[in-house]
Amino acid sequence: MTPGVRRTLRRGRTWIVIALALLAGALVLVVVQGAVRAPGSPLAADNPAPGGAQALARVLADRGVEVGQVRSLDGALDAARGGATILLHDDLGVLDRERVRELASVADRIVVARPDFAALEVLAPGVRLAGAAGDAPADAACALPAADRAGALSDGQRLLAIDDDAEASGFAGCFPSGDGFAVVAGTSPDGAEVVLVGATTPFANETIDEAGNAALAIGLLGERDAVAWYLPGPGDADAADAPSLAELTPGWVSPVLVLLVVVTVAAGIWRGRRFGPLVVEDLPVHVPASETGEGRARLYARGSARLRSLDQLRIGSIRRLAAALRLPRSAEVDAVVAAAASTTGRPAASVRALLVDAEPQGDRDLVRLARDLDGLERAVHAAISPDQALEATDPTGRRP
Template sequence: MSVSTSPTAAGLWRRARAGVLVGLLVVLTAVIAAVIAGGAGPGRYLDPDDTSLRGSKALAQLLRAQGVRVDRVDSVSAAESLAREGDRLLLVGAPWDGGYDEAERLAAIPGARVVVGDQPYFDVLAPDIVAERGLRLRSREPGCDLPAARAAGSVYLGGMGFEAGGTSCYGGSLMVSGTVTAVGNGDFMTNQRLAEDGNAALALHLLGTRRAVTWLVPAPVAPGEEQVAGPGGKSFVELLPASIPWAVLMAAVAVGVTALWQGRRLGPVVAERLPVVVRAAETVEGRGRLYNARRARLQAAEALRVGALDRLVPRLGLGSGAGTNEVVAALAVRTGQDPGWLAAVLYGPPPAADTELVALAGYLDEIERLVREH
C-alpha cells in the first residue's frame, strides 16, 4: 500500500507563515515611518541656525570663533537696521523670495555684499556682474590671483556662471566686482560640504572680511506648507482618514505580539556534547610547533605582526583601513620611538633565522607595552 507524501495545505501554511508575518511587519514598519516622516520638513538651505546637511551652522560657528558677529535676519527691514552699525557684510544666501522693491532696498545697503546662487533679482543685487551660463557642480581650481581663492585652493563650486563684470575665479563660478562678490552656488558653505577641499577656507575668507555678518534667509514657512500638497492644497498626511494612524498602530502591535508568540529560539538542531574541549593555549602552541617544524618563519612573522596590529590600531584611535604611514606616525607620537624602527618591526622583511623571529616577537611585545603605558 502506497502512502502519499504530498504536503497538505496546513503544512504549507505552517512553513510559510513565518515569512508572511515578517513581510507584513516590514511593510507596516515602512508605512509607519512614512506617516511619521510626512510632517517633517527638510533642512533650511544656508541657514546659520540649521544643523542639517543643508544648513550652515558649522560655518556660522567658525565665524564666531574668529570673532565675527553673525546676525541671522529674515526681513529687509532687519538688515537695514543692522546696517546702521557700519562695518558689516551682507550675505544673501538662500534664494530670496522678496519682490523687486525689496531687492532694490537690499542693493542700497552700504558695505560689502556676497550674493549666492540664482537669486530672482540677481541683476539688481549685483548690477555690474553678468550671469549668462550654467556650470556643473564639482571641485574646481582657483585659476585667478584673488587672495581668498589662492588661500583656499580647490573648492566645490559651479551652478551659475558669470561672464563679465570683475575678477573671475573657479571657471567663472565666482566673481568679485568692487564690494560685491557673486558665487554660482552656495553648497560649499553647507554643513555637508564645508569640510571638503578648501570650502571652509574660501567661505571664511569671503565672509570674515568685516567684524559682523548680516545673514539674510527667507522668512519661515508656516507648519505644513513644506509638505507635499494634494488636492485643495492639503498635504498627504491631511488627506489620510483619521482612523488610518490608529489602524496602522494596532496592526503593528498585533504583528509584534504574533511574532513573539510564534517565534522560535535559534539553536542547535540536535543537542550534542563535544567529544573534547581544546584549550586556546594548546591550539596556539600546536600551531607554533607546526610553523617550527616547517621552518615557516614568513607565516609565523606575519601572524605575529597581524595580531599585534589588530590590537594596536584600535588603541591608537585609527580605523581598520589605516595605512602604513598613519600607523607608524601614530605609534611614534604615542611611544616616542624612532619611526624607522617601528616600520621595520611592523612591516619589514621576514626574519631569516629563528633568533630573529624570537627578537621580532619581543619587539612587538615591547611596542604593545609602551602603547598600553602611554
C-alpha cells in the first residue's frame, strides 16, 4: 500500500503534463518575442540593432558633432536652450500638443522623424500624413541643401501632404511622389526651423546606406555643433490627460453588469428555494470500528507515514500493558517500560527501544516492530497469568 516513486508519478501525470505544456508555451513565447521584437529602442543613438541609429550617431560624432541622447522633456528643453538641433522621434506617441508646443517655443531647429498628428498640428499646421510612397523618390526638387545633396532616397518612404495654408506660410516639400513629399521643411508658428521626415529609413541602421539616406540624415543633423537625440518616454506623458476607466468603457457596459448581478442573485434565490426549507434532524449514524481503522490505515499507507502508524500501535500497546500491570492511567512511559522489563525479564533498554525509540526504515521494519509489540504483550500476559494449580486451590487467583 505504500506508494512508490513510479506510482506517485503515475498518479500526478496529468498535472505534470499540464506543467510541462505551460513551460513549453512560455519558452516558445519568449523565443518568438525575442526573434520578432528588435532589441533596444527604435532609432536610439546607442542601439546597434537594424531599427536603431547608432551608425548615424557615430558618423556625426566623428564629424565633430556632439551627440547627446535625452529621454525626458526637461533634458530636451535644456539642450534646445543651448542651441542644439533637436531630433524628435516620438515612437510611442506620448507627447501631447502642449508639450510639443513647449519644445517648439524654445528650440531653434527641430528635425522630426515620422511625425504624428500632435507634432504636425503644432509644428506644421496644414501638413498632414499622406500614406506611403509607391516608388523610391528619385529627385529632391527643392531648395533644402541636405535634400539637394542627397539627390534620391530609398524605398519605404512615407509621404506628407501640404495644403494651401501651409504652403502660404512657407512650408515646402522635397522628394515628391504623387501628391505627397518624403521631406517637408518650413517654420513653425513659434518661429522654430522645422524639418519633417515622413519615415525613419534615412536614419535607421539597416537602410542608412541606401541611396542618399545617409547624405540627407547627416545634412539635417550635422549643421550645428550639437544634436539632442530626443526619444520621449512614458515619463513625458501627462497623467492628468489620460482617460479614466469610465471614459474608456462603452456606455452599455454598466447596464449589462447591473443586469448580470440581478440575474445572478435571482438565479441563486430560485435555485435555493427549489430544495425547500432546511430540516434539522438527528440521524443515527453507525460506523463500524473496523472501517475506521482500515480507512486510517489506508491514509497512513498512502502518505508513507510509517512512524505515525507505529506510534498508534505503541500507544495502544502501552495502554494495554499499563492496564495488565495494574499501573494507573497517569503512569509515565518509563514506568511502563520498567514494569514490563521486570515482569518479562527482558533488558529495559530493549523494551524502551521497542516502545519508544526504534524508527522503521521501511515497510519490513514496520511489520517486524508491530510483531515485536504483539510479542511483548503476550510475554507480559504470560508472565502475570496465575498458575493453573494455584488457580484450582486458590479461588482468589492471588500470586504467591
